[in-house]
Amino acid sequence: MQKKAYFQGDFGVELAEMAGKVNETLADVMGRGEDIHQELKYAMNYTLTAPGKRIRAAVVMWTCKVIAGQVTKAAQTAAAAVEMVHTYSLVHDDLPAMDDDDIRRGLATCHKEFGEAEAILTGDALLTMAFEILASDVEDDSTAKRMIVTLARAAGSTGMIAGQMADFKGEDTEGDLQLLEYIHTNKTAKMFAAATTMGGIAGGANDEQILKLYNFGLGIGLGFQIADDILDMSASSEDLGKTAGKDATAGKITYPSVVGLDKSKQILGKITEDAVAALEEFGPEADILRQLAVELLNRTR
Amino acid sequence: MQKKAYFQGDFGVELAEMAGKVNETLADVMGRGEDIHQELKYAMNYTLTAPGKRIRAAVVMWTCKVIAGQVTKAAQTAAAAVEMVHTYSLVHDDLPAMDDDDIRRGLATCHKEFGEAEAILTGDALLTMAFEILASDVEDDSTAKRMIVTLARAAGSTGMIAGQMADFKGEDTEGDLQLLEYIHTNKTAKMFAAATTMGGIAGGANDEQILKLYNFGLGIGLGFQIADDILDMSASSEDLGKTAGKDATAGKITYPSVVGLDKSKQILGKITEDAVAALEEFGPEADILRQLAVELLNRTR
Numbered sequence: 001m002q003k004k005a006y007f008q009g010d011f012g013v014e015l016a017e018m019a020g021k022v023n024e025t026l027a028d029v030m031g032r033g034e035d036i037h038q039e040l041k042y043a044m045n046y047t048l049t050a051p052g053k054r055i056r057a058a059v060v061m062w063t064c065k066v067i068a069g070q071v072t073k074a075a076q077t078a079a080a081a082v083e084m085v086h087t088y089s090l091v092h093d094d095l096p097a098m099d100d101d102d103i104r105r106g107l108a109t110c111h112k113e114f115g116e117a118e119a120i121l122t123g124d125a126l127l128t129m130a131f132e133i134l135a136s137d138v139e140d141d142s143t144a145k146r147m148i149v150t151l152a153r154a155a156g157s158t159g160m161i162a163g164q165m166a167d168f169k170g171e172d173t174e175g176d177l178q179l180l181e182y183i184h185t186n187k188t189a190k191m192f193a194a195a196t197t198m199g200g201i202a203g204g205a206n207d208e209q210i211l212k213l214y215n216f217g218l219g220i221g222l223g224f225q226i227a228d229d230i231l232d233m234s235a236s237s238e239d240l241g242k243t244a245g246k247d248a249t250a251g252k253i254t255y256p257s258v259v260g261l262d263k264s265k266q267i268l269g270k271i272t273e274d275a276v277a278a279l280e281e282f283g284p285e286a287d288i289l290r291q292l293a294v295e296l297l298n299r300t301r
Numbered sequence: 302m303q304k305k306a307y308f309q310g311d312f313g314v315e316l317a318e319m320a321g322k323v324n325e326t327l328a329d330v331m332g333r334g335e336d337i338h339q340e341l342k343y344a345m346n347y348t349l350t351a352p353g354k355r356i357r358a359a360v361v362m363w364t365c366k367v368i369a370g371q372v373t374k375a376a377q378t379a380a381a382a383v384e385m386v387h388t389y390s391l392v393h394d395d396l397p398a399m400d401d402d403d404i405r406r407g408l409a410t411c412h413k414e415f416g417e418a419e420a421i422l423t424g425d426a427l428l429t430m431a432f433e434i435l436a437s438d439v440e441d442d443s444t445a446k447r448m449i450v451t452l453a454r455a456a457g458s459t460g461m462i463a464g465q466m467a468d469f470k471g472e473d474t475e476g477d478l479q480l481l482e483y484i485h486t487n488k489t490a491k492m493f494a495a496a497t498t499m500g501g502i503a504g505g506a507n508d509e510q511i512l513k514l515y516n517f518g519l520g521i522g523l524g525f526q527i528a529d530d531i532l533d534m535s536a537s538s539e540d541l542g543k544t545a546g547k548d549a550t551a552g553k554i555t556y557p558s559v560v561g562l563d564k565s566k567q568i569l570g571k572i573t574e575d576a577v578a579a580l581e582e583f584g585p586e587a588d589i590l591r592q593l594a595v596e597l598l599n600r601t602r
Contacts, residue, residue, distance in 0.1 A: 037463035037487075039470065044458065092425060097417035116398035117469050120421065124393060125458040127425065131432040132453035141442035148449060152433030157345065157426040162338035168418050169340065186338075 006276075007291035014288060018058035018079075021071065023049070025080040029133055036125075043114045043122040044129075047087050050105035055224075056195045057083045059292070063199025063213055066286045075202035077137040078147055081130040082195050085155045088126035091119055093164065127155075147198050154194030163187025170253050180258050184225040185218070192221025196289075212278050216289065219275030224296050226268045229254035230261065231299070272297045307577075308592035315589060319359035319380075322372065324350070326381040330434055337426075344415045344423040345430075348388050351406035356525075357496045358384045360593070364500025364514055367587045376503035378438040379448055382431040383496050386456045389427035392420055394465065428456075448499050455495030464488025471554050481559050485526040486519070493522025497590075513579050517590065520576030525597050527569045530555035531562065532600070573598045 007014070026048050033041060057079035064075035094101040094109040096116060101109050111119035131148055138144035153159055163186030170179055196217030200210045233256050255264040275293045279286045308315070327349050334342060358380035365376035395402040395410040396417065403413050412420035432449055439445035454460055464487030471480055497518030501511045534557050556565040576594045580587045 033459065035459040035463075037458060037466045040458050040463060040466045092421055095418075095421065097421060117396075118466070120393055120396065120398060121462050121466050121469075123425075124428065125462045127428060128453050128457035128462065131449055132457060135446045135449035135453065141446050144446050145436045145442050148432055148436035152429050152436065156429035156433060157338060157341050158334065158336040161422050161426045161429065162336075162341060165338045165341045165419070165422050168422075 004294050005291070006287040006294065008287070011288075011291050011295055014062075015053070015055070015058055018061050019052075019054035021061060021076060022054050022057035022079045022083055025076045026083065029080060029129070029137075039114075039118070040121060040125055043110060043118055044125055046107075046113060047091055047110050047122060047126070048084070050107050052083070052087070052105050054083060055292075056086050056191060059192060059195040059217065059220075059289075060199040060202070062288050062292070063196045063217075064203040065199075066282055066289060067200055067203030067205045067209065069285070072202050074138045074140070074143055074147075075199055077133055078151075078198040078202055079195075081134050081147075081151060082191070082198065084126045084130040084133075085151060085160075086191065088123040088130070089155070089160060089164075091123040091126070095119060098164075098168070143201060146201050150194050150197050150201070154190040159186055159190040159194075160188075163190075167252065177258055180253055180255060181222075183253070184222055184255075188225040188228075189218045189221030192224065193217035209281075212281065216275050216278040216293075219271050219278065220293050220296055223268055223271045223275065223293065226255045226264055226271070227296055227299055229256055230264055230268070233261070268297060305595050306592070307588040307595065309588070312589075312592050312596055315363075316354070316356070316359055319362050320353075320355035322362060322377060323355050323358035323380045323384055326377045327384065330381060330430070330438075340415075340419070341422060341426055344411060344419055345426055347408075347414060348392055348411050348423060348427070349385070351408050353384070353388070353406050355384060356593075357387050357492060360493060360496040360518065360521075360590075361500040361503070363589050363593070364497045364518075365504040366500075367583055367590060368501055368504030368506045368510065370586070373503050375439045375441070375444055375448075376500055378434055379452075379499040379503055380496075382435050382448070382452060383492070383499065385427045385431040385434075386452060386461075387492065389424040389431070390456070390461060390465075392424040392427070396420060399465075399469070444502060447502050451495050451498050451502070455491040460487055460491040460495075461489075464491075468553065478559055481554055481556065482523075484554070485523055485556075489526040489529075490519045490522030493525065494518035510582075513582065517576050517579040517594075520572050520579065521594050521597055524569055524572045524576065524594065527556045527565055527572070528597055528600055530557055531565055531569070534562070569598060 030041065030045055030048065036044070060079040060082055061071045061075050065071050090104055091110045093099050094104055095111055102112050103109065107113070109119070110122055114122070130151065134144055134148050134151065138147060155161070163183050166179065167183045167187055170183060193214045194217070196213040197210055200213040205213060232254065255267065259267070272293045276290050279289055331342065331346055331349065337345070361380040361383055362372045362376050366372050391405055392411045394400050395405055396412055402410050404410065408414070411423055415423070431452065435445055435449050435452065439448060456462070464484050467480065467484045468488055471484060494515045495518070497514040498511055501514040506514060533555065556568065560568070573594045577591050580590055
């Protein structure tokens with residue numbers, strides 16, 4: 001099947017550019033932190049500079065560009081904050097008491113490299129700093145406040161952490177599709193929705209636009225996770241940069257384990273279609289986001 | 302030695318009133334969270350409603366009252382946020398990989414009651430929600446933003462987490478006074494300074510006043526921790542509501558272990574005196590804060 005193309009440029013180059021931008025912002029933010037405890041700073045930098053795809057950060061900046069025609073400074077800060085929260089969630093998720101993982105982004109996980117207490121504290125520090133930079137670096141007070149509410153709700157007890165808890169509790173149960181949707185929506189999709197929403201806020205989107213961007217984010221986030229489930233079954237650890245087949249051996253419920261591989265791919269296709277449809281009003285400026293949806297659908301790592 | 306009295310009323314009654322106020326705010330905030338994952342919410346409430354003294358929350362509200370003559374709604378939200386951050390720090394601090402404690406606030410620690418993964422997630426959720434309520438419930442945008450920066454800096458990698466990291470790394474080393482000051486200032490005192498600062502911000506204090514309030518908070522915070530070190534040597538677990546003598550057996554450095562008990566008491570006296578002096582300009586309205594300094598100096602639990 002030929003991959004449908006919306007964006008006329010090179011998607012990989014665009015993504016790399018956004019990754020470069022957020023890496024710069026992260027380096028800038030960490031570079032200012034003279035007072036950060038030395039060993040803590042080292043561990044924070046270790047996790048932040050590990051080679052991640054920076055998809056969530058790119059989503060923030062691309063969405064801002066769709067609305068405002070450019071990547072504003074507030075969008076860059078928001079992208080860094082989203083990346084910090086994502087990284088913290090990986091650090092805590094990998095802990096022995098949680099998923100107990102040894103490899104992440106192709107490197108030893110934080111607790112494997114620095115110890116368990118250090119990894120708990122490193123995650124805590126990244127989460128805290130995400131809110132700090134939004135409050136200190138986003139100039140407009142109201143914009144900062146709205147971004148913080150958006151990020152906290154997506155990352156916290158009504159979002160990502162709820163999904164992690166349900167995921168953990170759902171292990172070794174049979175698991176139906178409803179539970180699985182709850183887990184993936186909360187654990188993954190809401191952070192993507194926060195990314196599009198924060199990008200929209202940075203770009204000055206109106207409420208109606210924000211709602212459409214939110215729905216697009218939720219869709220690609222869910223799609224991203226289903227694609228992840230599918231990949232976890234078929235790819236190698238080397239390709240993934242993390243332990244492959246881990247979910248299945250841990251008894252975690254996944255889309256393939258609940259509805260089978262074919263049906264998973266079918267659901268993924270439908271979700272991608274709906275997500276793209278949510279962007280209808282945004283015209284060709286939004287082609288990069290449409291292309292992202294297609295890339296997630298077809299991703300191999 | 303007779304305890305010096307600044308405040309003419311009953312300090313215990315005043316503290317109980319403030320504890321009641323923050324408990325109400327916490328219950329209100331948690332009550333609104335219909336979407337919070339059920340088991341997560343239960344664990345969050347378990348840790349939040351455990352019988353704490355609520356000193357940090359009281360400090361926020363008292364400081365606001367000193368400046369504005371009343372406890373504003375923003376101060377109540379700030380008090381709840383500070384209490385959430387304090388509670389999260391206890392939950393993570395008690396984890397097996399950290400201090401490995403079984404009792405807290407007279408109850409089983411969070412991980413003992415619910416499991417380790419659950420405790421990590423519960424702490425993460427409380428930290429995230431602290432920032433959420435500041436951004437959503439403090440009406441004035443600029444006030445909210447300043448409070449979030451203050452809290453994040455005090456709680457994060459330039460504050461509490463730096464102190465926890467240094468504390469952890471400092472275990473089983475001989476430890477000099479400089480390291481000890483670093484640990485206590487970062488781990489404990491900066492959160493007290495954040496409490497007075499946020500109370501000052503809520504009350505509309507000017508920059509000069511904020512600086513004095515900050516210094517007072519830093520002083521009583523350091524005093525609080527030294528008093529804690531002294532108590533840990535002498536009190537029973539029942540009195541403390543947590544495991545007594547734990548720091549000594551864990552090989553942690555404490556004021557008594559570094560400078561001896563007498564010198565510790567002497568330092569504590571001097572710090573309290575300086576803290577009270579920082580409040581000079583605030584007149585009799587600040588007597589409750591002065592009394593707090595004296596109570597901390599003389600506390601038995």
